[in-house]
Amino acid sequence: MQKFVYLFNEGNSDMKELLGGKGANLAEMTRIGLPVPYGFTISTQACNAYYETEKTIPTIVENQVLEALNILEEKMGKKLGDPENPLLVSVRSGAVFSMPGMMDTILNLGMNDETVEGVARLTNNARFAYDSYRRFIQMFSNVVLQIDGFYFEQFLEEIREEKGYTTDPELTAEDWQEVIAGYKEIVIKHTRKEFPQEPKEQLFLSINAVFDSWNNQRAIVYRRLNKIPGHLGTAVNIQSMVFGNMGNDSGTGVAFTRNPSTGESILYGEYLINAQGEDVVAGIRTPQPIATLKDEMPEVFKQFTATCDRLEQHYLDMQDIEFTVERGKLFILQTRTGKRTAQAAIQIAVDMVEAGIIDKKTALLRVDPDQLNQLLHRRIDDTFIRKQLAKGLPASPGAATGKVVFDADEAELLGNDGQKVILVRPETTPDDIHGIIAAQAVVTSRGGMTSHAAVVARGMGKACICGCEALKIDLKAKQFSIGETIVNYGDIITIDGSTGEIMLGEIPMIEPELSDEFQLLLSWADEVREIGVRANADNPTDAKKAFEFGAGGIGLCRTEHMFMDSTRIPIVQKMILADNFEDRMEALDQLLPMQQGDFEGIFEAMEGHPVTIRLLDPPLHEFLPDKEELLVEVTKLQILDPNSSELKKKEQLLKKVRQLDEFNPMLGHRGCRLGVIYPEIYEMQAKAIFYAAAKLADKGMEVKPEIMIPLVGHVNELKQMRQLVIDSGEKVKTETGIETEYTIGTMIEIPRAALTADQIAAEADFFSFGTNDLTQTTFGYSRDDAESKFLQAYIEQKVLPENPFAVLDQEGVGKLVEMGVKLGRQAKPGLKTGICGEHGGEKSSIEFCYKTGLDYVSCSPYRVPLARLAAAQATIRNVKN
Ligand code: PEP
Ligand code: MG
DSSP, X not given: OOOOEEEGGGOOGGGHHHHHHHHHHHHHHHHTTOOOOOEEEEOHHHHHHHHHTTSOOOHHHHHHHHHHHHHHHHHHTOEETOSSSEEOEEEEEEESSOOTTTSOEEEEXXXXXXXXXXXXXXXXXXXXXXXXXXXXXXXXXXXXXXXXHHHXXXXXXXXXXXXXXXXXXXXOHHHHHHXXXXXXXXXXXXXXXXXXXXXXXXXXXXXXXXXXXXTSHHHXXXXXXXXOOTTSOEXXXXXXXXXXXXXXXXXXXXXXXXXXXXXXXXXEEEEEETOOGGGTTTTSSOOEEXXXXXXXXXXXXXXXXXXXXXXXXXXXXXXXXXXXXXXXXXXXXXXXXXXXXXXXXXXXXXXXXXXXXXXXXXHHHHSOGGXXXXXXXXXXXXXXXXXXXXXXXXXXXXXXXXXXXXXHHHHHHHHHTTOOEEEEESXXXXXXXXXXXXXXXXXXXXXXTTSHHHHHHHHHTOEEEEOOTTOEEETTTTEEEETTEEEETTOEEEEETTTTEEEXXXXXXXXXXXXXXXXXXXXXXXXXXXXXXEEEOSSHHHHHHHHHTTOSSEEEEETHHHHOSTTTXXXXXHHHHOSSHHHHHHHHHHHHHHHHHHHHHHHHHHTTOEEEEEOOOSOGGGGSOOHHHHHHHHHHHHHHOTTOHHHHHHHHHHHHHHHHXXXXXXXXXXXXXXHHHOHHHHHHHHHXXXXXXXXXXXXXXXXXXXXXXXXXXXXXXXXXXXXXXXXXXXXXXXXXXXXXXXXXXEEEOSHHHHHTHHHHHTTOSEEEEOHHHHHHHHHTOOHHHHHHHTHHHHHHTTSSSSOTTTSOOTTTHHHHHHHHHHHHHHHSTTOEEEEOSGGGGSHHHHHHHHXXXXXXXXXXXXXXXXXXXXXXXXXXXXXXX
16 A cells, blocks of 8 residues: 655655655654654655546545544544644645745634633643634635735734734734634635634645645746646645743744855854744744844753754754744754855855865755856945945845835746846735846845745845845835835835945945955866866957956857957948959958957966867848848938938948848858858968967967867868868968967868768868857757747746757757767767857756867857856766766
8 A cells, every 4th residue: 555644753864755854854853862753754645646646645545644633642642633732733735845925824723612611721732722723824824725915914904903002922812813813704704614613624625725835826836937847746744733822931033054144153043932833934023033042042942952953963954944832842943954155155165174074075966056146146335335225134145226116026027038137025925936036136125034034045046135124115105215215116226235225316336356265176176076167259359358257268159249240340341341452452451450359368368278270150131231121211211301321321231131131040151151251261260370379489488279170060161161271370370480380170060061071071170060050050940039929838837848949859859969979989089079059058058068078168258167066066976887
């Protein structure tokens, strides 16, 4: 018989897939003897079985739940629904990968009109009993009966106002009874039924609801964002309740064993006295920092810090721990590996190696390459004198500038329109997730460092400020005020998530630098990785940045970018418009020294490391004005100034634009096809490279040019272009008397080139896979059209698993890459191979490149650190013999 339900003493931390992260860790903590309230876990397989049987709990699961419940009741000496001594439980979701706040939780289950009296008697605290009952009605109604929480909050607010209270603790037992009666009315009004009194019915309805919440909108969005597969399902944890709201000797809190924002090794967290479960995370009351617990409950604090140390040593990683104190007794409700910023991830990994807790390879695997982007963002210029408008808690580091918006939907709307926005809310809830994704940063006026907004923002690497209480937000008027200052919807603010400061307007930012710990971790990555990392850079500034970030060379210098410069474009146009060879050569002669200067700068920046320079690639019309705009200008001139020389010039230009116009430029006259038809263009470029190399060699500098021919589909194209480059080299050698060592290679970016790679290898010293074009030509998509028209829908409808222009399609495009490497190396063992499409900076594609045996990946300068780490991880994960 399949087992679907596990008591806490039947599992361990290796059973995450079955028990979910929370369930597996509760079992593990029970196993090692920590004070965990007893309970059981319904497995993720039960969730899948639930969906397979059209959302009903199969009888076998139901029976196992009842059996486990019996054992729990025996162990606790209490019974669910027993008016004399009632057992109360929590029902919580728990997926394999943590999805904080995305799914549902129900506390105090087992409360009804009878048991509430029992609880009041047993605890000698009627106020507590009624408060707990009303919380249960509120949560159950919201999660299970799907009644908007607003109705309950509104009713509670009315009662508070009527009685002249400002906070909940002022309500008496009788007041809570009145609230309960009102809540029950709300339930009848919305469901036409009484609030369910039977505890087992409550239990099974709650289990259903938690399973359902696996597929609620916010959980789906979160999974998509974090690439968590939908088939995993969630487990459900049923745990006996402990109460943090039993008086001033009780409380509840959340703590991280290290600072999740900076990585500093000190206990970090917060708690609320006399409060229950979700109050801390929900960000409704701003809690106290954990350090003050030392004075308020010294014994509990001592026990808690010891438990935190024990958990960190047990799991060998930073833990995120939830705890409750019930009448002076500490209970641990959850532990999990804590989410952290990139800065913290690096600091913790490095510290743990230095403390001998983990080894370097483990440390390298602990940092997600994608997170590193956060550290490579610009930050506020230190020399700028800040005029702070308000200060909140520095919940997630980084600086951001954007328009103020007050609503998640609005943030999404503007964000998707390419606008930079900062989401400002009293607090955020899991329903705001889409707005947080679209925003540059989040600011809340309530809630602490472990509130929903803080946890989610840190997870996404977005700047976040929480608990900025000086901010008076008026959601209706779409504005907030700080003292006299009023900030309206759409006004620009800048925030610094590392200090908690909010400032008006846009503020100067500076380029990022790598911290010492970051450099150290990357140096470990370099020791381990068996695949090179280069950068795509087209100018000396980018080349310098790439070199500073650790690139071992330039994998792609797109020379067309040098043509686009505003001082050069008129010369390039002159070259294109030339009617005869002489005129074209005149323009090319003007361009040559300019290109030479660029190459000198790049060679110098790379200090003797290889530089792959690709000869001109785009179709020539890209250097001419837009046809339609030109047509409008010509038409205007024909009417206003029909005899002008300006009109003649423009008409000439239009004629050329029309000549060069293409139906499908992606597949048109570009790449080496230009070189074959206009060899003088490639010759000029090749000569500029050789002159630059000769000049630097003359100064005693080492240069390693690798000249690359784009878009080759037939070996004869390469053969011809290779000869042209060799001849140009000879000419420069004769002229300067300096011989440059160089290689000639090609891009493999047309399927035919991959299919005939053995023939092509005979003419090439290296291959560089241009997976941007290879993806276009393999799929038969033109990238711009695909991305703007159908690709998003394809991904949403799961026609494609990912955007193949971002993540290499290993099954299709990847097969061509494998074939290219294999055939190429068959013909020429030791053929150097690399990748220079966008995929060279994406972690799963980098792993593929390593497994396929490429010598290097090349990506944009800012992705070089990411690629170094991803390359190390690929090497560690795929040990080659
Ligand atoms: C490629 O096609 O992958 C490539 C690097 O070239 P480009 O993006 O310039 O076409
Ligand atoms: Mg290309």
